[in-house]
Amino acid sequence: MSRKKKVKATVVSQKQIADQIYDLWLETELAKHAHAGQFVAVYPHNASTLLPRPISICEVDKSAGRLRLVYRIAGKGTAEFSACKTGDTLEILGVLGNGFPLEKAKGKRVFLMGGGIGIPPMLELAKELDADKQILVGYRNKDLFLEEDLAKYGNVYIATEDGSVGTKGNVMDAIRANNIRADLIMACGPMPMLRAIKQYAEEQGIEAYISLEERMACGVGACLGCVCKTREVDHHSHVNNARICTDGPVFEAKEVEI
Amino acid sequence: MNTKVTIAGVTLNNPVMTASGTFGSGMEYSDFVDLNRLGAVVTKGVANVPWQGNPTPRVAETYGGMLNAIGLQNPGIDVFAERDIPFLKKYDTKIIVNVCGKTVEDYLEVVERLGDEPVDMLEINVSCPNVKEGAIAFGQKADCLYDITSEIKKKARQPVIMKLSPNVTDITEMAKAAEAAGADALSMINTITGMKIDIHKRKFALANRTGGLSGPAIKPVAVRMVYQASHAVNIPIIGMGGIANAEDAIEFLLAGASAVAVGAMNFVNPYTTIEVIEGIEAYMKQYGIENVTDLIGAVDESL
Numbered sequence: 001m002s003r004k005k006k007v008k009a010t011v012v013s014q015k016q017i018a019d020q021i022y023d024l025w026l027e028t029e030l031a032k033h034a035h036a037g038q039f040v041a042v043y044p045h046n047a048s049t050l051l052p053r054p055i056s057i058c059e060v061d062k063s064a065g066r067l068r069l070v071y072r073i074a075g076k077g078t079a080e081f082s083a084c085k086t087g088d089t090l091e092i093l094g095v096l097g098n099g100f101p102l103e104k105a106k107g108k109r110v111f112l113m114g115g116g117i118g119i120p121p122m123l124e125l126a127k128e129l130d131a132d133k134q135i136l137v138g139y140r141n142k143d144l145f146l147e148e149d150l151a152k153y154g155n156v157y158i159a160t161e162d163g164s165v166g167t168k169g170n171v172m173d174a175i176r177a178n179n180i181r182a183d184l185i186m187a188c189g190p191m192p193m194l195r196a197i198k199q200y201a202e203e204q205g206i207e208a209y210i211s212l213e214e215r216m217a218c219g220v221g222a223c224l225g226c227v228c229k230t231r232e233v234d235h236h237s238h239v240n241n242a243r244i245c246t247d248g249p250v251f252e253a254k255e256v257e258i
Numbered sequence: 259m260n261t262k263v264t265i266a267g268v269t270l271n272n273p274v275m276t277a278s279g280t281f282g283s284g285m286e287y288s289d290f291v292d293l294n295r296l297g298a299v300v301t302k303g304v305a306n307v308p309w310q311g312n313p314t315p316r317v318a319e320t321y322g323g324m325l326n327a328i329g330l331q332n333p334g335i336d337v338f339a340e341r342d343i344p345f346l347k348k349y350d351t352k353i354i355v356n357v358c359g360k361t362v363e364d365y366l367e368v369v370e371r372l373g374d375e376p377v378d379m380l381e382i383n384v385s386c387p388n389v390k391e392g393a394i395a396f397g398q399k400a401d402c403l404y405d406i407t408s409e410i411k412k413k414a415r416q417p418v419i420m421k422l423s424p425n426v427t428d429i430t431e432m433a434k435a436a437e438a439a440g441a442d443a444l445s446m447i448n449t450i451t452g453m454k455i456d457i458h459k460r461k462f463a464l465a466n467r468t469g470g471l472s473g474p475a476i477k478p479v480a481v482r483m484v485y486q487a488s489h490a491v492n493i494p495i496i497g498m499g500g501i502a503n504a505e506d507a508i509e510f511l512l513a514g515a516s517a518v519a520v521g522a523m524n525f526v527n528p529y530t531t532i533e534v535i536e537g538i539e540a541y542m543k544q545y546g547i548e549n550v551t552d553l554i555g556a557v558d559e560s561l
Contacts, residue, residue, distance in 0.1 A: 048322050217317045217326065222287060226317075239309065
């Protein structure tokens with residue numbers, strides 16, 4: 001594993017791709033160490049918003065040394081990032097967290113499931129996975145994003161809450177509507193979706209790896225802010241609380257209590 | 259140029275430490291910071307048994323600062339002694355272990371257990387605002403603080419630093435009580451109790467509802483308390499609260515601190531401690547100051 005660093009990254013491009021959703025390419029030395037499911041922490045310039053914002057990696061271009069971040073404006077920090085133009089610089093900390101366990105998927109039928117702003121990490125995952133990929137993505141409405149990029153790497157099944165595109169409902173409804181099956185699931189999305197996936201995987205007797213999020217401060221495992229309950233005693237504090245930033249953010253679903 | 263400072267007989271290579279709870283036991287930040295360069299590493303609080311801590315969310319950002327209610331999650335002294343102390347021993351830095359507990363007996367168990375360990379000083383956390391029993395209860399009443407300090411002093415084999423809470427009416431009373439009970443040094447300030455509400459969800463930002471405020475927003479409060487306490491007692495004070503750079507650290511020294519600790523700003527800039535050390539040296543060079551100790555309490559009191 002490479003050493004974590006705080007570095008200055010240069011904005012290559014940025015555009016809005018859906019309501020409140022931005023697509024940012026950064027040039028950074030961190031790209032060469034990045035994998036699907038990992039994240040970087042991006043610092044606002046404004047000193048009143050001190051803490052770095054953890055943002056998942058959407059795509060990695062190792063040869064050009066670039067990272068793609070697709071994020072939603074959630075507050076002052078991300079609103080500041082959304083105003084960045086080509087040539088601007090942003091300080092980022094990374095590469096953080098452990099990615100998805102790619103080796104587990106080799107030769108298997110895999111569901112890649114993303115909900116809302118949990119969709120972006122599915123793109124790099126789809127690129128890196130050597131497996132039979134069924135990609136299920138859930139949106140609120142027809143304001144879709146990344147669905148064309150994802151289609152390059154597997155079959156894409158869309159679900160929308162209002163039924164305007166694809167299956168009406170969520171990604172679980174899309175599984176049923178399309179009558180598809182998998183040996184393994186890899187997912188990122190809102191907590192109700194991850195809970196449903198955990199339950200589905202248990203019923204089906206298959207493995208599921210889910211990416212969690214929580215309010216973070218340090219991003220490197222020191223502050224113990226972003227913990228989640230675990231089935232087994234965690235190796236750091238020995239109290240069944242794993243650190244999402246360093247022990248995760250990807251966990252095997254049966255290992256965490258969500 | 260001499261940057262060494264001596265606190266309770268322990269000489270530090272420079273006056274810059276890490277504030278408890280913001281640096282783990284150093285391991286997590288060793289990618290960023292050469293721990294050999296730090297005056298001391300102050301560890302995350304450790305209790306006699308593992309503590310689970312509070313539910314999440316445990317952290318929330320506020321204007322120029324942050325609230326936390328971690329609840330002192332820690333692995334307990336057994337794991338700590340086996341894993342964290344040997345890790346820190348590899349470095350040329352002083353080891354200060356922060357001790358927490360729910361009862362006097364809990365504290366004493368950890369203090370006694372550390373007696374045989376290669377630990378340079380103990381910092382006693384009687385000021386955490388985020389655990390329901392113990393901790394801050396001992397740090398908000400002068401007589402309670404006196405009692406627990408004396409009990410700990412009877413058992414401790416290393417110098418004892420009492421970490422004071424700012425959530426008191428008169429910090430000098432607390433400082434004097436700790437000194438009278440035999441404390442070798444004081445550290446201040448711990449976090450200031452605060453609250454944040456999400457107006458859209460109408461929910462508390464922290465699961466614990468209240469949390470401890472830290473970061474640059476609290477620095478003036480901390481500088482004032484260090485100044486007041488340093489005039490009330492003769493034992494050394496380790497100053498902390500929102501230190502982001504060398505200028506902030508020097509302010510604490512001038513106010514009367516003998517050493518300083520970087521806390522929440524480690525999360526913002528993991529290189530802060532090193533930048534503070536280098537900045538203090540640059541300041542000493544700029545003003546021709548030979549000994550960093552010449553800065554302690556050196557604010558001009560004349561009007």
